[in-house]
Amino acid sequence: MSTVKENNTDFEVRSLDAMCVNEEDIQTPGWHNLKYLIFGILFGIVMIKSEAVSWFRIQEMFRLQSFHMYGIMGSAAVVGAISIMLIKKFNIKTVNGEKIHLPNKTFNKGQIFGGLIFGFGWAMTGACPGPLFAQLGYGAAAVSVTIVMAIVGTWVYGKLREKLPH
Amino acid sequence: MTVIELIKQPWPWYVAGPLIGLMVPTLLIFGNKTFGISSSLRHVCAACVPAKIPFFSYDWKKEIWNLFFVFGIFLGGILAAMFLKNESAIILNQDLVNELAGYGINDTSSLIPAELFSWDSLKTVRGLVLMILGGFLVGFGTRYAGGCTSGHAIMGLSNLQLPSLIASISFMVGGYIMANLILPFILSL
Numbered sequence: 392m393s394t395v396k397e398n399n400t401d402f403e404v405r406s407l408d409a410m411c412v413n414e415e416d417i418q419t420p421g422w423h424n425l426k427y428l429i430f431g432i433l434f435g436i437v438m439i440k441s442e443a444v445s446w447f448r449i450q451e452m453f454r455l456q457s458f459h460m461y462g463i464m465g466s467a468a469v470v471g472a473i474s475i476m477l478i479k480k481f482n483i484k485t486v487n488g489e490k491i492h493l494p495n496k497t498f499n500k501g502q503i504f505g506g507l508i509f510g511f512g513w514a515m516t517g518a519c520p521g522p523l524f525a526q527l528g529y530g531a532a533a534v535s536v537t538i539v540m541a542i543v544g545t546w547v548y549g550k551l552r553e554k555l556p557h
Numbered sequence: 558m559t560v561i562e563l564i565k566q567p568w569p570w571y572v573a574g575p576l577i578g579l580m581v582p583t584l585l586i587f588g589n590k591t592f593g594i595s596s597s598l599r600h601v602c603a604a605c606v607p608a609k610i611p612f613f614s615y616d617w618k619k620e621i622w623n624l625f626f627v628f629g630i631f632l633g634g635i636l637a638a639m640f641l642k643n644e645s646a647i648i649l650n651q652d653l654v655n656e657l658a659g660y661g662i663n664d665t666s667s668l669i670p671a672e673l674f675s676w677d678s679l680k681t682v683r684g685l686v687l688m689i690l691g692g693f694l695v696g697f698g699t700r701y702a703g704g705c706t707s708g709h710a711i712m713g714l715s716n717l718q719l720p721s722l723i724a725s726i727s728f729m730v731g732g733y734i735m736a737n738l739i740l741p742f743i744l745s746l
Contacts, residue, residue, distance in 0.1 A: 392639050400559060401615050401616050401619070404611065404612070404614060404615040405615045405616075405619070405620060406613075406677060407612065407699070408700055408702075409593070409599070409701040409703060409704070410709075411595050419588075421621075423588075424621060424622050424625045425624040425625065426587055426588070427584075427588070427590075427622045427623075427625040427629065428589075428625045428626070428628060428629040428632070429629065430580065430583060430584065430626060430629060431625065431626040431628060431629015431630045431631075432629040432630070432632050432633040432636065433576075433629075433631060433633065434577070434580055434626075434629070434630055434633060435629060435630035435631065435632065435633020435634050435637065436633040436636060436637045436641065437568070437573050437576045437577055437633075438573075438577075438630070438633070438634075438635055438645075439571075439633065439637035439638075439641070439668070440564070440567065440568040440571070440573065440637060440641060441567070441568045441570065441573030441574075442567050442568075442647060442668055443573065443657030444634075444668055444669070445597065445647060445668040446668070446669055446670055446673065446674065447647060447649050447653065447665060447668070447670065448647075448668075449732075449736075450653055450657075450736060451649065451650050452732070453732040453733050453734060453735070453736030453737065454650075454651055454652070454653060454737065455731075456650035456652055457650055458570070459570050459633075460570075461570075462569075462570030462571065462574055462579065463570045463573050464574065464706070464711065465574065466570060466571060466574030466575050466578060467574045467577040467578035467711050468578065468710065468711055468714040468715055470574070470575045470577075470578025470581075471578040471579075471580075471581035471582070471592075471711055471712065471714070471715025471716075472714065472716075472717065474579070474581055474582035474585075474715070474716045475580070475581065475582070475585075475715050475716055476581075478582060478586075483586065485585070485587065485588065485589050485727065486585055486586060486587055486588075487634065489589055491585050491586070491589055492589055493585075493591070493644055493716055494591070495716075495718065496703070496713065496718045496720040496721060497720065498719065498720045498723065499689075499703075499720075499737040501701045501702055501703060501721060502702050502703060502709075502720050502721075502723045502724040502727060503724075503727050504701060504702075504727075505645065505697075505699070505700065505701025505702030505703070505724075505727075506702040506709075506723070506724045506725070506726070506727025506728050506730075506731060507696045507698070507727050507728075507730060507731035507734075508694050508696060508697055508698030508701060508702075508731065509694065509698025509699045509701075509702055509705065509727075509728055509731060510696055510698070510727060510728045510729060510730060510731015510732040510733075510734070511691075511694050511695075511698070511731045511732075511734070511735040511739070512632060512690075512691050512692070512693070512694030512695035512696075512697075513695065513706075513728060513731070513732050513735075514731070514732040514733075514735035514736040514740060515686075515687050515690065515694065515735060515740065515743070516674075516687060516688070516691035516692060516695055517629060517669070517674075518695070519594070519595075519694075519699070519705045519707070520594045520595040520597070520598060520699060520705050520707075521594040521627070521694065521705070521706070521707055522696070523651070523692075524594075524627050524630040524631040524634065525630050525631070525633060525634040525637075526634065526668075526669055526674075526689075527631055527634060527640045527726065528630070528631040528632060528633060528634020528635040528636075528637075528638065529634040529635070529637060529668065530634075530638050530667070531669045531674055531675075532676070533674055533675045533676050533678065533679060533688065534669070534674060534688075535689045536679065536688050536689065536692065537674070537689075537691065537692035537695070538558065538692065539692070539701055540688065540690075540691075540692025540693045540695075540696065541598055541692045541693070541695045541696030541699075541704055542598050542601050542602060542696060543692075543693060543696060544598075544692065544693040544694060544695065544696025544697035544698070544700070545595075545598040545599050545601075545602055545696040545697065545699070545700045546597040546602045546606060546610075546613075546696075547693075547696075548612075548696070548697045548700040548701050549599070549602060549610050549612035549613050549700070550608075550610055550612075552611075552612050555701065
């Protein structure tokens with residue numbers, strides 16, 4: 392059970408089963424994190440105003456009754472892909488002049504099993520993790536229960552990780 | 558129509574989608590961060606209840622940006638509710654409205670159905686199942702899959718990662734199964 396900890400660096404542990412792990416090589420002061428607060432605020436407003444946080448919109452999506460959510464996710468991925476293409480082509484650096492890291496992911500069966508499990512939860516709660524926080528802010532106080540349960544689910548996964556097929 | 562009235566309308570997908578997509582280069586250029594949200598749940602575990610579990614034994618403070626980001630999403634929700642709320646009811650596909658009426662869900666005016674997601678609803682079996690079990694599956698599934706809609710379907714697909722395509726297809730398949738085959742039973746409870 393302790394192999395993960397003994398053989399890997401802190402960075403490698405954090406990288407396990409995660410899409411968004413990286414750190415800047417250049418250390419910046421803590422208050423620089425406030426920019427992520429601002430990006431989060433903008434993202435939250437877009438999620439609310441596009442109604443992507445709506446349980447009803449998610450139900451329409453999974454019943455193929457509306458193009459709206461497919462349009463949002465599809466156009467977001469296309470804009471993201473073009474951006475990354477441009478970043479690679481012109482070797483665009485970060486604001487601190489650092490090279491941009493784009494980690495490659497390797498396949499494991501968790502992407503299928505976990506993906507299906509998350510899909511079940513997504514259709515039930517009508518929310519993926521981002522919208523849960525936006526829903527709470529928007530005034531659905533009881534969603535705090537859903538968020539706590541999502542944290543519990545994450546913890547149980549971490550506890551059982553070595554026993555699950557990957 | 559003033560600008561603020563226009564902003565208060567629901568935003569079409571071709572406005573919202575590209576704005577969400579721009580989050581990918583924004584996070585990369587401003588701090589070399591890859592877009593992803595579900596990891597924040599893991600950082601909370603690592604910060605609060607690591608319990609000597611190897612998966613949570615890392616320096617979560619190095620990922621604190623992610624917690625700032627999700628706290629921002631929460632604040633964005635508050636600001637949208639205070640200043641940008643759309644006063645008219647959400648417009649839904651009539652088939653969905655009819656189906657939900659069959660389960661006694663008649664209030665389709667707000668983004669989140671109060672008949673399912675509220676403190677009162679926690680006292681009902683279906684509300685309990687949706688919020689407690691649903692939340693658990695979101696947390697367990699996203700971490701098992703190594704990412705959620707933002708990490709895989711947007712960031713991963715943007716970076717042309719095959720594992721993210723597999724994960725995204727699995728999300729959708731799971732959602733189709735739940736929404737069409739299992740949810741009708743849960744909503745009848």
